[in-house]
Structures are given as C-alpha cells and as structure tokens.
Amino acid sequence: MLPTNNLPTSMHQRLQQQIERWQDRVAAEEQASLDQWLAANPAAAEPLARMWVASDYLMGVALDQPQEFLSWLQAGWYQRALTPAEMAAALDARTGAEELADKEFDRQLRKFRRDMMLRILWRDFCRLAEFAETARDMSHLAEVVIQAAIAYHYRLLQQRFGTPIGKHSGQPQSLVVLGMGKLGGYELNVSSDIDLIFAYPEGGETEGGRKSISNQEFFLKLGQKIIASIDNTTGDGFVFRVDMRLRPYGESGALVLNFDAMEEYYQTQGRDWERYAMIKARVVSADAIAGGRAAGEELMAMLQPFTYRRYVDFGAIESMRGMKDMINREVQRRGINADVKLGAGGIREVEFVVQVFQVIRGGRDTRLQERSVLKLLPLLEEEGCLPPGEAARLAEAYILLRNTEHALQGFQDKQTQSLPVDDWGWERLAWLLGFASREDFECQLAAVRAQVNSAFQNVIASKEDGGQKGQDVSVWAELWPSAEQPDSNVDVQHLQQQLASRGVQEAEEVAQIIVGLRSNRTLLAMQPIGLSRLDQLMPRLLAHLCERQEPAETLRRIVVLIEAVSRRTAYFLLLIENPDALGQLVTLCGASSWFADQLARYPSLLDELLDPRRLYNPPGKDELRDELRQQMMRVGWEDTETQMETLRYFRNAHALCVAASEIAEVLPLMKVSDYLTWLAEVVLEHVLTLAWKQMVARHGRPQPDADGREPDFMIVGYGKLGGIELGHGSDLDLVFLYDADPAASSDGERPLDHRTYFTRLGQKIIHILNTQTMSGQLYEVDMRLRPSGNSGLLVSSLAAFARYQREEAWTWEHQALTRARAVAGGERLRPDFEALRAEILQRPRDEQELQKEVVAMREKMRSHLGSKGSAEEKASQFHLKQDAGGIVDIEFMVQYAVLAWSHKAPALTRWTDNIRILETLEAEGLLSAGQVAPLIEAYKAFRSVGHRLALQRLPAVIGGEELSAERAAVQSLWQSLFGDADSASPSPD
Template identity: 30%
Template sequence: MTGPPPDWRGAVARAEAHAPFLRMLLSREPDLAAALANGEAQVAPPPASDQPVARRLRIERRRLALSVAVGDLAGALDLTAVTAALTDFADRALDLAIRTAITERYPDAEPVGFAAIALGKQGSRELNYSSDIDPILLFDPQTLPRRAREEPEEAAVRIGRRVVELLQARDGDGYVLRVDLRLRPSPEVTPIVLPVDAAIAYYESQALPWERAAFIRARAAAGDVDLGQRFLDAIRPFVWRRGLDFGAMREIRDISARIRDHHAQGQRLGPGFDLKRGRGGIREAEFFAQIHQLIHGGRDPALRVPATREALAKLASAGWVGADEARVLADAYSLLRTIEHRVQMVDDRQTHALPVDGALDGVAQLHGLADGDALIELLRPATNGIATIYDGLDDSRRPELSRDRVILDAALAEYGFAADAGAGDRVARWRDGAYPALRSPAARAALEAVLPVVMPALATAPDPRAALTRFDRLLERLPSAINVLRLLEARPALTELTAAILSHAAPLAEALAARPELLDGLLDGHALGPVGTVPDLAAAMRVGDPGDDYGAQLDHVRRVVGEIRFALGAQVVAGVSDPLDVAAGYSRLAKAATEVLAAAAVAEFERAHGRVPDSELVILALGRFGGGALTNASDLDLVYLFTGDFAGQSDGAKPLGATLYFNRLGQRVTAALSVATAAGPLYPVDTRLRPSGSSGPLAVSLDSFERYQREEAWTWEHMALTRGRPVFGSAAARQAVQDIIARVLGGDRPSRDIAAEARSMRADMAAHKPPTGPLDAKLLPGGLVDLEFAVHVVQLAHRAGFDPDLRRAIDALVKRDLLPPTMRDAHDLLTRLLVTLRLVAPDAAEPATATRALIASAVRAADWDEVVARLLTTRQEVEAVWARVAKG
C-alpha cells in the first residue's frame, strides 16, 4: 500500500506557523520556499562552488535543513531518507573541512594522513535533524603533511582545530555542524587529534566496555578514508569478540540505568519527556540492539550493522530476538525519531525533550495533530513497547547467598543439596579465594552474582554431588573465572545445561575445564541443531589459503572441532538430538577436518619438496570413520595411498622419491590430525589397517594397494574394506580407489573360508580385548562387533550389500533375505547406546541412578528397566545371527 500524496503546501504552512527556525529559513530562501510549496524540490542542491568554503557549507546546510524539514513534514521523505540526507551532508562537510584545513597550511600537499572516524548517529547514517557529530580524529605521522621542523603532533592539532572552526563557527549565515570530540580516548588529557598507532594500542589494551558499543556504529567517514579503515580493521577484534563478554553487556545496561536516574524528570511520558533518554525512549531501543550485537556479533558477522533498525531486522532474522519484538522496537524507534526531529525543527536546538509549556501544542500541530494531548497519546504505545521489551533485559541483581554459615546451609538445603554433599564447604572455599581464578575483586563480585543462579541449578541436577564436584574442578582450572561466571549469571538456561553436563558427562566436563570458552559456542543459534555439511564445516575451518600459516591453521581447526564436538555431546546430554544423528555429525566434522588439514599439510610439504608429477595423496577412511558413525571418543582409521608411479620423484628444492615422499607426507598428515597444539588435541589416528599392517610402509601406491588386496590380504582386511571410504584426494583419485574396492569386494580376491577365518578372529579378539564393563555395547557378546562381523561375513560370502554405512548395508542385506529385519533395530539400539555411553559412562559401567533416565531417553526407551531388557534381547538376537553366520 502507498500512503497519501505529499502535502507540500500544508507542510510549508505548518512550518511557518509552528517553527520559528523554519519560518526564518523560508524567508531567507524565497526561491527554494516557492519550489518546495509546489513540490518541485525535495533536497536542495548545494550552492555555487565559487564562494569560500565556510560560507558555502553554511548556506548549503541552511538550504538542506529547509528542504529536508519540509519534505519530512509533507510526507515525501521518510526517516531513512531524512537521516541519509543529513548524514551525507555531514560526511561531505567534514571531508571538505579536512581538505581545506590541510591545503590552507600546505597548499601543494596531498590531503592525506588525517582521518575522521564517525561515531554515533553519523557513523550509523542516522544523523538527527539538529545533531552534533562525534568524530574521532586520527593522523598518521608518516604521511601527514607538515612544515619543516614542525612535529607531526603539532601539525595534526592545528589541522584539527581549523576543521572544528570551519564547521562550528557561527556568523550571519548560521553554522555548519556542532562538533563534539569527547568520545576520543581520555579526552581530558589527550590532544584533539590522535596518532593512529596510539589509538589502536589504546583500544587493544585499555578501552572500556561502553567504547565497544560506541564502535558498533563507527565508520571511516572523511579525510584519508584508507587510514581510517586501517584503524577500524585493526580494532575489529576489540569490538567483535568470539568470546562473549557479559560484563560489557551489564555495563551498557548500567549506563541506561544511570541515564534514567540522572534524567529522572524526563522519564515519565508527558510534557518534558526526554525522547532520547526517557524510559522507553530512543536510547533504550538502540541499547537493546547493541547489547545483542555485542553478544552475538563476534560469531555472526551478519549482525555487524550500524543502523538500529537494520540491526533489529538482522537479529530477528538470525533468531536472536523475536520478530514481534524487532517490529515493535523498529516502529517505535521510527516514531520517536520523527517526533524528535519535530522538536528540533522549532528552534534548531539540539534538544530531545518535549516542551513543558504551551509549546507542546505547537510541536503537535507541526506534526499535523490537534494538540499536545494527542501527541502524548500517539507516543504512549511506542514508549510502552520499548520500555517493556528493554526491561526484559534487566536481570536486576539477585539476592546474594548469605555469608552466615547457618543461613547459607539452610538456603542450600532448600535448593536441594543433601546435608552430606559438602555444598556449604565448597561455597566457603570459593569465597576464600581457594583458586587463583577467584582471587581478584572482580572475580569475587562475579562469583557472588552467579551463586544464586548456579547453586539452584546444580542442586536440581540429577546428581548434585557430581555436578558440584565438577563445577569446583572447573573453577580450579580456570585461568580467569570472571567471564564464565557472568555468562552463567546472564543465561539461566545455559546454567541448567552446564549443570547437566557437569553431572552426567565426564569427558565434556574435562573439555570444559580445559577450554571454558566452549560455553560460548552453546549460545550459537545452531549449536543444538544438526551439524552442517562437510563443505560448510570445511569453509569454517580454513584460514586463508592452504599453507599460508600452517600453525595457525592447525590451531584454528582444533578450536572449531573442539567447539562443535562439545556442542554435539551437549545435544545428547540435553536430549535434543538422536545419537545416530550425532554420530553422523561427528563423522562429517572429522571428514571436514581431514580435508582441511591434509590440504594444509600437502601445501606445506610441497614448499620444501615440490610435487611428484602425475601423483597425489589419497586418504582412505575405514572403521567407524569410513562408515560415517563416530563417537565422541573415536579414533580415525586411515590408510594413505598415492596415485601414479612409485618410481617417480618430486620436483622441489629437496626432491624425494615417490614412495619416500608420500610416506613422509603421510606422517605429516598424521601429525596434523593428532598432535596436540596450543589449541589442544584433535583426533587419535590409527594407521595399522594399511597393507601389511604396522610392518608395512605408511603409504603405498594404488597399484600396490590393489595387488595386495587381490593377492595377499586376509579376510579380516577385506572385512575392514567393506567400510572403506576415500575422504581426501581429487574426484578422479577417489573414484579410482572406489573402483579398486568394488573389484576386490566383488570377487577379485583369494578364495577363502570366510566364516571360519572370521570365527577364529572374533575368538582371538574376545580373548585379548574383553568388554570394559557390563554395558559395553561394542564388545559384549551380541554387541556391535558381533553384529559387524555378521554383516561383513554375509557381504563377502554373498558379494552383496556393500555400503560403508552399516545401516544401509543392513537394509540391503535384509531386502535380500540374507539377514533378519531385527538387525536394523539391533544396530540402532547398540549404536545409540555406544554414542551415549562414550559421554556419560565411558567405562561402560552401570551408571548412577540419576544418569539412567538420560540414557533411556537417548535410546528411546521408557525407563532404565526397558533399556536393560532391550539390550539383553538385542544381544541375544545378534548372538544368534552371528552364531548362524559363523557356521558358514
């Protein structure tokens, strides 16, 4: 729908009647006034360029102020168009002032080395009708023009003073812009123009949290824009942090609270209401968006937009705020900004408050309303909407736990801690600074703030004692506890999940103790959803081009894998994902890591040794990795192969024969995948399934691999080959490996008594590798190993159902009546149990009573008794099938 046509004459009439400043402009610009009344001009063109810069800018500002105001009042310019026109002029004026200030002092110099960073509403292109601008002025000592024997700092300050004079000095034509330089670092002691490197150092090491919020709306707006952009690029990690900083979030809310207190007289809607700082005002809509941007923008670059309404739309699209909330805030923000402009049009004053006397009626009538009461009622839904939504952010400080031991113990008992859990002793130790991370005043304050949140969550965990012990261990190992504690305080739902992880999942608890920032990953909108595709995961893992910075690539992959692997485990603990889907997610994650790190290792290796012509590395995955169903604790079964002639030689500065080349390259890939770096460990790698096992070379040519599989491989090696899947190499090389596997499994192999050899091998395995506990879903008789043996023997004996994915292989064999249909359900139960127990009972022992419900839910059983009964029945079914298959 389109609105009514612009009412140009009505707008001019209202301007003359209710806005003295606009009345004056209409009288001084009769030609423009006539054009506006006839709807012939929307934004006035700049005046002729042959006038002095200061006069030209003042006249341009005057004409722009008139045309924008009348266009706004007529309904021809919406808020976006109004603020864009005002901001474009401010940018242009600031840039021209900088160039003029430089050329006045240095006529032959290029206007470089001096930049203005626009903050506030100029930075977000939302400038007010009668706003000042808040730039930070920077200079580069190496490129700034200056006179002989003139220090760069002195030259920069002189230029800066002239810029300010050109813009804000008043004469009969008015002024250009008010300039406020107080947003620069430490304005009470620093010069008005700062060296760029000093400014970067400040924001990297000393800046305050509110300054992060200010730089959400920063923009290189004028002067040497390349210099300004270099500065913004350098401080981007300061503004957008992957690790969440809830201290910054709290400080911004505190700023809002202080504003409410300081401007108490303008908090209540009515005459005198402060449209900017009042409760439910413009500032709260802006802060709401900025708080969410600070929390999530470090991990989601799409949220790094400066304009408030655009930020709200992006946050809603990403799911961080509700669509209804975003719409209410954006609509209310637009109305409040529009009325703010009306107030400023009256006398061209930088004010945000509604008049307190009869002038309120004038502002209302300027907007086209009957009187001040009508204006107040127009604003009421908007301010109520913003205030309600913003108040929802206010996690007002919860009562602290008492320091009186009797009262403390009573409170902990009320939460649910048993008398012998030692909860009171733990709290006392934390308060005494038992661990280094709890010894600073800031850490103790954060601890006190979070105790009323975290202790009830730990008490209601299925195993409070275990949860408390692991939380204690987490605090003990933290280098700094402040941000973790603030994060838990700010997100109670995350605290509950953390308590469940600490209570149930020792491997995840250990990972969290080593890397507390893993909690940040759980706030990602997709953390508890399916893992992305292998290409998407690989893209997230890459750092530049392969080989650019090998060490950085190794560390980055370890961080990404650790974060996603932790989130996958949390999905099982939270009960939001099927362990079968989690197993597939673990596998996609490992495949992406293998692709990225193998490519990086190849690129790094080629720097020294070049390439072997017409040859390349191919990596074959076997076992659970080949089958696409890993657990949290799985290793990677890999075989390294290479195409081309084994007698070839590399063409680098340090040439190697092909066999030695690819063997050393295989060692490099294994190290890339397995060696712990500063970012932690990655995957254990097992290469013993290669031809000739541990006694054979690490990497063999495709010809040697095929010959070995056709002529020498044992039955157990062909059984392993049924789950072979190439995970690295060109499409052609992978297909060549697949073709070899298909020929061998299809019958191009020695004729052997498959059942007898498999039966003997399974007996040896049972003797040397017994079950680790009564719930070992893998090694118990009738467990996954017996099921896998049965499947592989049937596949090899009948040359049918070959698929690395065991579920699909079973389905194919069932379809041909080679396995009973119960084997698919058996596989699913045993795999779900294996994936879950690797997290919550790694020793396969009987779990604590509190953990049994989690396991039952994961394997889709009603309760623990059903888990035990179904496991027994399933094992009996698998044992029977294996016994039948093993007879041959």
C-alpha cells in the same frame, strides 16, 4: 499565492501569519520572483506552504535571505536525494575554484550546509524521504564537509611547514578521522553534533616547508583548524557542533594521537563505555590526502580486538545496565522524561538493546559488527536474540521516535529531543508526522515507548529486578559464605545442617565442596568484580542443585568449570542473567562428565545453553553445510587462523548439541551417530576446500590430462566414519586419493608436479584438522589404513590404490574396506572408487581360508585389547567392544559375510554400516531373521551403553553379568559361522 486549503485550523492560521511576514519583509521584485516560480512549479506550492508552517528555520532563511532562498528554490535542490559524490562536487564548486581565505572558506561551508539542510528538511517534512534517507543524507553532509576541511587546511599547513613524513616508513602521513555515534552508523539526525576522534599513523617530522615541525604538532594544528571551520559560530551560523570528548583520555587528552599511542591506550586503559562507542566508529576521512581512508582502515583493524572480544561477553549486560541506570538518574534529576532519546522507551533504549548483543556476540558473529540499528534488528531476531516479531516492532518504533526527533529539531534547527510543552507545539508535531490529531499521536507515541521499554527491560533488567525473572534465590544466599570475605570462619557442620534442612541430598559432601571452593587459590586471586559475580552465581547454583539426586558430583564438575573461567567472569554473568541456561548447565553436567569437561575446556560453548530450541534440535546435514558456509563467508578465506578457530567452535558447539539431545533422550542412538557423522563430513568438506584454496593461491591449479579430464582429489572415510557410526570424541580414519596426469604440473608461479601437489594438499588437510589451537583440536586423524600403513605414501593415486588392493592388501585391509566410503571431494573419482571397492569385495574367496584369517585376527585383537587377568577376573567384567560376544565380534562377522558372499550377493557391498548390511544378509537369505534380529538388538544395546559410558568419561567396561543375553546371542552366531577357532564353517547355503 500559497494554497491554504486542506489544513487544520491552527496550521491554516500559522500559514496566514507566515505569508503576511513574508509580504511585509520582502521587496516587490522578490514577491514577483516567488510568484513566477510558483506559476512554473505548481506542484511545489503545497510543499512550500507545508514548510512555511512546519519549519521556523526554513522560514527564517526565507525572511532573512530572500534572494538566496529564491535562488535555492529555483535550483531545485529539494527534488531528490544526493549521492556523496554529488554533494562533494557541489561543495567543491563553491570552495575549490580558487584559493580562498580562511574566512571565505568557512563562509562557503556554512552556506553549503544551509542549502543542504533546507533540502533535507524539505524532503523529510514533506514525506518525500524515508527516515533512512534523511539520516544518510545528514551523515554524508557531515562527511563531505569534514573531508573538504581536511583537504583545505592540510594544503595550507603543508605550504608552510611541509609534508609530515613517517619516521619509520618514510611515507607521507595523513589525518585519520573516525566518525563516532550516529555519524558512524549513517544515522545522524537533522541538528546533531558530530563525535570525532583524530589520529595519524606514525611520528616523525615535516619535510619541504619553510619550518619543520613534528608530525604531532602538524596534526594538532590541522585538527584545531578543522574544528574551527566546522564548529565556530559566525554571522553565517555554524556547520556542525564538534564533540571530541570520545577521544582517549577525554577532554584532558591530546587532541590527536598516533596509531601506537591509540592502540596502547585502548589495550591498557580503554573502558567499557569506550568499547560500546567504538562499535559505531567509521573512517570518514578520504584517500585524497596521503591515503587517509586506507590508513583509517588499518587503525580500525588495530582496534578491533578491543571492540569485539573473541568470546561471548555477557559482561556487556552489567555495563549497559550501569550506563542506563546513570542515564535514568540524570533524566530524573533534570526532569526530562519527556525526552524521546533519553527517557524511558526512548531512542537510546532501542540502541542499547542492539548494542548489548553486538558486544556479547559480535566478536564471533561478524555480521553483528554492522553499525545500523535497522539492519541489525532483523539479524538479532534471526539469531534468536529477540523473540519472533520483535525486530519489526522495534524497527517501527525506532523510526517513529527518530522521525519525531527530526521534527523537533527541524522546527528551529535546534539540538533537542524534548517533546513540546505547549498545545501549538504538540499540534504541529502531530500534524507534521501524519496523525489526525494530537491525541492520536500521543496515544501512539506512548504505546511505542512502552513497547520499547518492555523490550529493553527483557534484555537489560535493572539490578533491583534481580535480572532473574522471578527466581527467588534469597533463601540460598546465606549458604554461600561471600568469596569477598575469605578470612571469615565457616562452620562446616552448620552449613551441612542448613543444606540438609533445605532438602539437599549428600549435604555433607556438598558442604565440603563449597568450603573448598571458597578457599580455592585460583578464585581467591580473582579481581573484586569477579568475586562479586561469583557471590551472585553461587546461591542461584545451589537453588538448582537442591533438585538433583546426586548434587555432590554435579557440583564437583561445575566447580571445574568455575575455576576454568575465573579470569573471564563474564561467563558467571551469562549464567546469572539467564537462569534457564544455568538450569540446563546443572542438568547436563549432572548427567555427563563429558559434557562438563567440554564446557570447562571451551567455556565459550556456554553460549549454546541459551536457546533450548537450538540445543535440543541439532540441524541436518544440509542445514549444517549452509550454516558453516555462511559463517566462513563472514570470516574470509584469507584469514586461516580465524577459519580454524571458527571451524573448531562450529564442531564443538554442534557436538555439544548432539550430546545434550542424547542425554535428554531426544535422539536415539542411531540418530546420534548420524548427526555426528554428518558433522564430521561437513567439516571435512570445508577443510578440503580451505586447503585447496591455499594450494591454488600458492602453486596454481593442477592441469587436465591429455583427454581433458580435470584432476580430482577425494577423502575416504573408514571405520566409524565410513560406517556412519561416529561417537562422542571419535577420531577419523581417513585415506586420501587423487587422480591426475603424473607427467603434468600445476600452473602457478611456483608449480608442483601433481604427486607433490596432492601430497602437500593432504598435509594441509591434516594440519588444519590436527593442530591444537586456543579452541583445541578439530579432529584426531588416523591415516594408518592407507596402503602400506605408516610406511606408505600419505596420498595415493587411484591407480596405485587399486593395484595395492588387488595385489598386496591383507585380508584385514579388505575387511576395513567394507566400511570405506567417500566423505568429501572426488565428484569425478567417486564412481571409480565405488566400482573398485565393489570389485575387491565381490572377489570370490576360499571361505575356509577366509574364516581362519578372520578368526586369527580376532583372537590377536582380543588378546591385546580385551579384558586381562585371571579367569575369575575376566568373568567379573565385560569389555563392550573387545571381549567375546562384544561389538568387534559383530563387526568381524559382518565383514566376513561381505567378503565371503558378496560374489553371489552384490547387494552386500552397497552399504557400509553394520545394521543395514545385517538387514541385507537377511533379505538375501544368507542369514535367518532369527539370527539377524538378536544380532542387531545386541549391537544397538552395546553401542547405547558405550555412548552413555563415553558421556561419563568411563571405560567401555560393564559388569560380567550385564547384557548376558545379548552376549550369548552374539557368541551363538559366532559359533555357527566359525565353529572352532581353528576351523571354518561351511557357507550357509
């Protein structure tokens, strides 16, 4: 009747035994029915034989309930996967046709579960389904059963007590069920319990029943009945084992709580392990009963801040390590290292690897809030959390471990993850999973578990390993008097001697800083866990400081950071767990006070130190644009606050990478400015898009003019932004232009005339850029270069801007126009703006009059902004930007050349940056190579020194004798162009 060929000997013998058991147990007509089915379905004969060998559970159903088993075969349930809707319809056909008594409802649930289990096991064991389908089908089965039980018992309780009504909303209340663990992640195994949490939106009382009760009592009764229907073991078995221990307060807590009580608990008493559990939480109740799913999503939004921190949370590693250590002790105590879930290299370790990064970064990167292990692994590798190739290896290992788990459980529908202890068990397991022999399977399983454990140890090393990958800090521990013992005496001289003996320079200053830090009031107020973490960090920090030439100043800067994160000491753990990041911190803070200040103001940027590849390799403009676009897609356009925070982190993080690259001399000066300018442009593009979407949502879209031309808006960058010369901390000189029909309005419910519309748009842009949030200001904006300056309109039409430039603008405003260019928006406006700019700059001018105006403006600036004091004092220092022979002199000479000679050399108006304009002056024969080259070298030298001073947060002033050759070259050309301050030189040609 069943094929017995192509089976290993032991499997062949087992099948013969099962056939004999079947023939001994069933009636002749049942045997005939099976024979008829096999004749009609010959392709199913081999899978059926496999199932009789592989699953004692399936064989037990066949022997105990042959008629129902045969009906199941004839229904063809095993042939394909089912969608949740198909499962729900099949269950409803059993339970919804008529009013069933409780016992009959529960009986139908169990029969339905049996049929689905047979289908799922058949498809899994016969390799008709991948692991993902099996886990998903089991999760859908649990979900439809839960929803059916809610609907059934809600209806019965409603008939008796009425409908629960919210005290404040006056709306019907629903039971919200959160599926936790593997149910939440669509990863349920084939004999799993289900972890649930029950909640309801608000208190109140029932209305419309024979007896009114409180909502709390109603939902308590409902929860108890749901659990009984699903969990109780009857003559027909059970549906799922239900575990409610993950609810607030565990077994001692109420079975069901309202939303306010849930939020209060997690905000005030939620523990780390509950955060990790909540990562998997998913609403499994349906909308059919008083909007259960919609209410559930409201609850999930309330609990989101508990689950995912806004900042990078390296405390997760310590907590996960503690949990794993606890599991290891339990595994050893019970002698269950052969457990494929809890043992070393088991399923739980793969889950821990994923969860630790979810908790650390999931608050910032919403992609990591995904619940599926297999979907998260490639994301983690993409983000650099896992080494190349590790995601695929862990996914392959995870699937083998989970398939092994399913096989172990499917043998007898028993919740176990323990590997067999007998030969037959091992042989059947290896055969079922497709291995040629037990030895092959054991070898592969051992290799997989070793690989998983290695990956786990790389992420969550045990405390005994120190988590430091070999760094020896024990010799430095005695130099840090424990912060947990603030009253212990410290001999400063002895500490100084110890530091000096270990090769630390400036030992006296370092000793004083250490003692001062130890007695710092801010740190003394920290919780014990924070002090403990500080005690772990400081010896590691001292080990790095000993290698520096000026350790005292470096330590002083880092102390400011330590004080700043004293309430979020998970950042201490970031540095403890990542010695390379600590090394980067010491190096970069030692080289730049600006860098140290940025980290102290925005500690979340410490995360950027983790990956040197990213830290010292800032992306190009297209990569920046794509990265920001992806980040904003995860946030959603409607969440303006989160958009603004994300923008600020994005800008701060990339500015930090550029600074690190400059400090490490990976990027030359010109590239630094390029990257900082690209960063600003990408941010402005997004800010314009964000402000535009807000305006459209509120006021509609501006309408085309009579010729069908669409309205347009453009941001023009002036100064350093326009000249592609941004530095660290530069503000943005901006002008807003638009072009639209002045007689038309937007088409929204609250329309605005176009002038008002674009003014509001400009105001929104400035608000997004200027507003101080938790992450600081995006950019400081200067709008004084717009027509008529501060007294002018915030936004100008292109026509008004053109009229002003032609008729009213001062010479210095035309000088500024030499560095103006479109930086965001204005796809249609740009050609018109560029044509207008060229027209203004190429206008013929009286050169002598122009010289006088340029020199007068330069003298005015120098007197207000240059070095002050006596002649001797002025000679002792040099202001890189404002003093004679400095940067502004070069800029004024370039601007003069563009205004004076563009009418005969239009190529001068092509560029906005000084160096390319100077190169064009040489190419056009307006200045000689001997004049241009020293000027370019001087300009680069001044800006390079200025950048270094900015990174140290020092004024742009150097000694009077420094860069004297460069200054002389600038002054020489100034004299050749302008002669005396009161007269103009002739044109070079």
